[in-house]
Amino acid sequence: MDQNRDILFFNEVLLTRTGWRSMDIFTRREEFLSYLDIKPGDEMKKRIEIPDADGESRFFLLNSFFVQSQEGGYTLVSLVQVEAGDVDDAEGYRERYDLLFNNIEEAFFTTDLKGHILSVNPSFCDFFGYSLDLVPETIDKLYASRESLEEKIDCLQTYSLCRDFDTAVLCADGAHKRVLDTSWVNCSPEGQPEGYTTHLKDVSYLKNIESRLMISEKNFTTLFETILSSIVIVDPLGMILNMNSAAEKAYGYSWEEIFGEHFDAVFRANKKSPSFSKLASIVDRNDGHYIDPEAVRKCRDGEIKYTYASYSAIKDSTGELVAYSVVEKDLTERMNLEKKLKETITNLKKTQSAAIMGFAKLTEYRDKSTGKHLERIREYTRVLAAKLRDLPQYRDYITDEYLEDIYISAILHDVGKVGIEDQILLKNGPLSEDEFEKIREHVVLGGEALRDVERQMQQESFLTIGKEIAYYHHERWDGKGYPEGKKGQEIPLSARIVALVDVYDALTSRRPYKDALAHEEAVEMIRQERGKHFDPQIVDIFVENQEVFQRIRRFVEFEENPESIHDLLQRSNGEESKLDEVR
Numbered sequence: 356m357d358q359n360r361d362i363l364f365f366n367e368v369l370l371t372r373t374g375w376r377s378m379d380i381f382t383r384r385e386e387f388l389s390y391l392d393i394k395p396g397d398e399m400k401k402r403i404e405i406p407d408a409d410g411e412s413r414f415f416l417l418n419s420f421f422v423q424s425q426e427g428g429y430t431l432v433s434l435v436q437v438e439a440g441d442v443d444d445a446e447g448y449r450e451r452y453d454l455l456f457n458n459i460e461e462a463f464f465t466t467d468l469k470g471h472i473l474s475v476n477p478s479f480c481d482f483f484g485y486s487l488d489l490v491p492e493t494i495d496k497l498y499a500s501r502e503s504l505e506e507k508i509d510c511l512q513t514y515s516l517c518r519d520f521d522t523a524v525l526c527a528d529g530a531h532k533r534v535l536d537t538s539w540v541n542c543s544p545e546g547q548p549e550g551y552t553t554h555l556k557d558v559s560y561l562k563n564i565e566s567r568l569m570i571s572e573k574n575f576t577t578l579f580e581t582i583l584s585s586i587v588i589v590d591p592l593g594m595i596l597n598m599n600s601a602a603e604k605a606y607g608y609s610w611e612e613i614f615g616e617h618f619d620a621v622f623r624a625n626k627k628s629p630s631f632s633k634l635a636s637i638v639d640r641n642d643g644h645y646i647d648p649e650a651v652r653k654c655r656d657g658e659i660k661y662t663y664a665s666y667s668a669i670k671d672s673t674g675e676l677v678a679y680s681v682v683e684k685d686l687t688e689r690m691n692l693e694k695k696l697k698e699t700i701t702n703l704k705k706t707q708s709a710a711i712m713g714f715a716k717l718t719e720y721r722d723k724s725t726g727k728h729l730e731r732i733r734e735y736t737r738v739l740a741a742k743l744r745d746l747p748q749y750r751d752y753i754t755d756e757y758l759e760d761i762y763i764s765a766i767l768h769d770v771g772k773v774g775i776e777d778q779i780l781l782k783n784g785p786l787s788e789d790e791f792e793k794i795r796e797h798v799v800l801g802g803e804a805l806r807d808v809e810r811q812m813q814q815e816s817f818l819t820i821g822k823e824i825a826y827y828h829h830e831r832w833d834g835k836g837y838p839e840g841k842k843g844q845e846i847p848l849s850a851r852i853v854a855l856v857d858v859y860d861a862l863t864s865r866r867p868y869k870d871a872l873a874h875e876e877a878v879e880m881i882r883q884e885r886g887k888h889f890d891p892q893i894v895d896i897f898v899e900n901q902e903v904f905q906r907i908r909r910f911v912e913f914e915e916n917p918e919s920i921h922d923l924l925q926r927s928n929g930e931e932s933k934l935d936e937v938r
Contacts, residue, residue, distance in 0.1 A: 356430045358395045360388060363429070364518050364537065366554065368459060372415070372436045374407025395430050396421045402437070414438065422515035422540055429516055431539055462534075462555040465541065468548060470494045470508075482557055484527035491525075499523035499531045507536060511551060515540040524555060533559040585662070587681045588669075593618045593631040596678060605685055607655030618681075624651040624659055634666055635679060643668035649690075650683065661690040728860060729766040730911045735856035736765040738903055742896045743852070752848070757820075761849050764821030768828045768853050771801025783867040795829070798838050802826030823847040828854045831888045851890045855881065855897055858888070863908060874905045 356362055362384060370377060380387050390405040398420045404412050415434040422429045456463060462479040466472050470493045480486060491497045498504040503522045510517040520536040538553040585602035589595055594617055598610050606622070613621050618631040628651050629637075638645045650664035662683040669678040740761050744753040772780060775797055779790045786794060805822040827841060827850035834842030846854075862877035872880070878901050885894040897904070 356388075356395060356432065358427050360384075360395060362388075366461065366537075366556075368461065369434065372434065373405050373413060374409070374411075375405075376408075379408075391417060391432065393417070393419055393430065393432065396428060397430065403434075420542060429514075431516075462557070463552065464555075465550060465552050466494055467550040472497070473550065479555070482555070483524060483532065486527075489527060497524055499525050507538065511538055511540060515548075521558075532557060585681075585683045585685070587618070587622075587683075589618050589631065589679045589681060591635070591676055591678065593635070595621065602683075605654075605660065605683075606652065622652050624653045638666045638668055638679065639676075643670070649686070652683070660685055660687045662686055727911050728864065731860050731908060732768065732853070732856055733762055733766050734907045734911060735860065735904060736852055737762045738900060738907065739852050739856060739893065739896060742900055743848075743893065746892065746896075749848075760817035760820045761824075761852070764817045764824060764849075765853050765856075767801065767805060767821040768824045768857060769797060769801065770804065770825060771797035771799065774800040785868070795837050798826055798829055820847075820849045823849050824853045826850070828857060830854070832890050833887050836888075846890075851893055855889050855893055859897070859904065860908075874901070874908075 362380065365377075365380065369375075370380075375387065387405075390403060392403065393399065400416065400418050403415050403417050405415060406412055414437050416437055417432060417434055419430055419432045422431060456474075456476050459476065460478055462476065462482045464472055464475040464479055472490060472492060472494060475485075475487070475490050480490070485491075495501065495504060498507075500523060503520075507517050507520050507522065510520065517536065517538045520538075522534060522536050523531045524534050526532055535556040535558050536553060537556070538551050540548045541550045541552055543549050582599065583601055585605045586599045587595060587602050588597040594615055595613050598608075598613070603609055608621065623630065629647075634645065634647075645666045647664045647666070650662045652660045652662055654660055663686050665682045667680045667682070668676055669680055671677050737758060740753055740758055743749045744758075775794060779786065779793050782790070802822055802825040805818050805825055809818040809822060824847075826838070827846050830836035830839070830841045830846045830850060831854075832843060832846070832851070834840050859877055859881060862872045862880060863874060865871040878898065881889065881894060882898060885891050
């Protein structure tokens with residue numbers, strides 16, 4: 356302690372014995388010194404009490420003495436922990452001092468003024484590999500550098516104290532060990548210098564760690580600057596601390612330009628993009644990591660980039676958050692290619708849908724009375740399938756892809772009729788039993804034709820559903836249909852859907868041999884076939900949305916209604932329809 360009551364030095368043993376942390380001693384200095392109850396320059400021996408962090412009292416024998424130097428005076432204080440009932444006497448103090456000297460886990464030795472080593476403690480022998488009989492007689496044989504030793508002695512002669520002097524000591528095997536040397540003058544009761552006490556703290560392991568940290572830092576810097584991914588380091592508040600060369604190249608900024616700027620102000624593309632504070636909270640909730648596969652970034656020139664972004668929390672050895680790293684890989688080119696690919700696929704599907712419609716119309720051209728049967732079937736099917744998706748049992752089965760496929764392939768239900776003779780297909784009157792059997796063959800003809808095409812494609816596609824519909828749209832729920840007499844859930848869902856919409860369209864359409872039924876009559880007939888001809892759940896969904904079917908029919912047949920199918924669905928049930936998602 357100096358003349359201003361500033362604590363200049365204390366060892367780790369003090370912290371262990373008192374239960375105080377170094378931070379506590381520095382921040383609560385006056386409180387700590389009040390327990391010592393000494394003033395600068397005091398020389399005394401007394402018994403004191405110091406409460407630890409838990410408030411429990413610990414007892415010590417305090418010994419202080421004053422050291423004068425050219426730069427002022429210092430008060431050296433030693434504390435020897437004792438039990439509460441111990442007696443403070445000189446003999447007991449000496450015993451406890453010897454006990455401490457011999458059992459403390461740090462190296463100590465004493466010398467006279469000529470440099471002869473008078474005593475060493477066991478820890479000294481352990482640290483440096485000496486046995487008591489082989490300890491060097493003088494300190495000039497102990498220190499690795501004579502120049503360093505002379506510097507230490509000059510410091511002691513000038514200030515009577517040498518604190519944390521970085522030097523090296525020779526071990527018994529001749530190796531050098533890095534130490535921090537703290538030495539002070541020992542005085543007689545009359546105040547005359549008699550020698551020195553030296554405390555050596557082994558810091559060789561710290562030097563090794565320091566060397567490794569330097570190597571690690573060099574390796575990190577090399578990696579940071581050469582890695583191809585962009586890296587931006589941001590503090591917990593979102594302020595930019597650092598960025599590598601790849602980031603500078605990718606975004607067009609130099610590190611100096613944006614140091615200290617907020618991440619959002621520099622890189623956030625728009626208000627739809629999550630703010631950095633929101634991203635940081637996600638990172639914190641996910642054990643310090645978060646990945647955004649489609650992050651959007653703003654560059655200096657205004658260009659928008661798409662990146663694969665990985666966010667990580669950076670913490671110190673105590674677990675305290677110090678920064679976040681944002682590592683990004685530029686996906687802009689890939690995203691543009693994907694966009695072009697989606698456009699190509701969309702155009703291909705449009706072309707494919709048009710080709711299928713043309714193929715399906717081959718049958719319709721032969722029977723002019725069917726009007727826009729295929730267009731209506733396609734729209735009815737999509738509405739019914741989209742509404743079925745609201746039911747729990749179909750939520751995972753009827754996907755967007757399924758809706759698209761059934762919309763395209765529903766019009767292939769009667770494609771097999773191209774193989775039926777005109778005199779039967781176009782007959783105005785009732786069919787004979789033989790003629791009806793011939794008509795029934797269209798499901799097999801159509802199903803096999805589509806199966807052959809699917810086989811050539813060597814993969815599942817919309818034709819898989821088309822084949823199911825062509826084969827089984829004349830099956831009945833009660834098992835009395837054709838061609839195989841399937842019943843209930845044995846009939847593919849696609850075929851059960853088209854079976855109903857095909858009958859509805861047939862009932863409400865005029866034919867040479869019959870008049871069209873009113874919408875209400877057709878609905879009632881279908882309702883009566885619930886659980887017989889048709890799947891009960893599909894009938895229920897149809898009845899609930901019957902007004903939509905009526906409007907679709909008008910829309911397709913006369914092309915006078917400018918409303919979209921989405922608008923029709925909204926009007927019928929007053930809420931958003933999932934059909935809008937797939938149009």
